[in-house]
Amino acid sequence: MxxxxxxxxxxxxxxxxxxxxxxxxxxxxxxxxxxxxxxxxxxxxxxxxxxxxxxxxxxxxxQIADAHRSAEVLICISADSRADVDAVVEKATRAGGAADPTPTQDFGFMYGRSFEDLDGHIWEIMWMDAEAASKACQKEGAAQ
Missing domain, CATH: 3.10.180.10 (2,3-Dihydroxybiphenyl 1,2-Dioxygenase, domain 1)
Known part of the structure; x- marks a missing residue:
């Protein structure tokens, strides 16, 4: 299970x-x-x-943290594509959340954005091409 x-x-x-x-x-x-x-x-x-x-x-x-004033956690969830990352952030923004409270990450093989919910909790939405990421890591390891 x-x-x-x-x-x-x-x-x-x-x-x-x-x-x-x-x-x-x-x-x-x-x-x-x-x-x-x-x-x-x-x-x-x-x-x-x-x-x-x-x-x-x-x-x-x-004490319960005020997530609008301090970061207590960054929650990251995967997406199926770059377009899905953008779509989730757009939905969150339309529902009253704030888009991109953390920097957008774009490494070609990995793409991520974030949103802040109504209570200030930050969710990162991340897409990654696992095969391309593995090749990039191997290439970086070989260069060292």
Missing amino acids: SKLIFINLPVADLPKATAFYEAVGARKNPQFSDHTGSCLVFSDTIHAMLLTHEKFRQFTTK
Whole structure:
């Protein structure tokens, strides 16, 4: 069985945050959602748990970071193509997020952009041609 990842994110407004991620392309799983949290499914193995601050506090004694003021994590998810990278960032922007809070990365064989959600959490969207990346790494290793 594949390992699953559940990213737990504190959100200020659960209905707005849920709508944002649905607009970006995630699907809400009602089986694991209620008035304190929404389970958003990105793939069979990747899920984001959007939690109200009250619910999030049940899992940690640490202060909840204000992601608009400080970076607590950079979440990176893969895309199937360069065009898909751009499409996801465009969807996030149309849904109220901010495009490209981190520098765009374009190495030919790898392309990535990012968006910031309504609560300031940063998501990187990355496409990579694995074969070309492997060749580039081999070429770089041979040059050293």
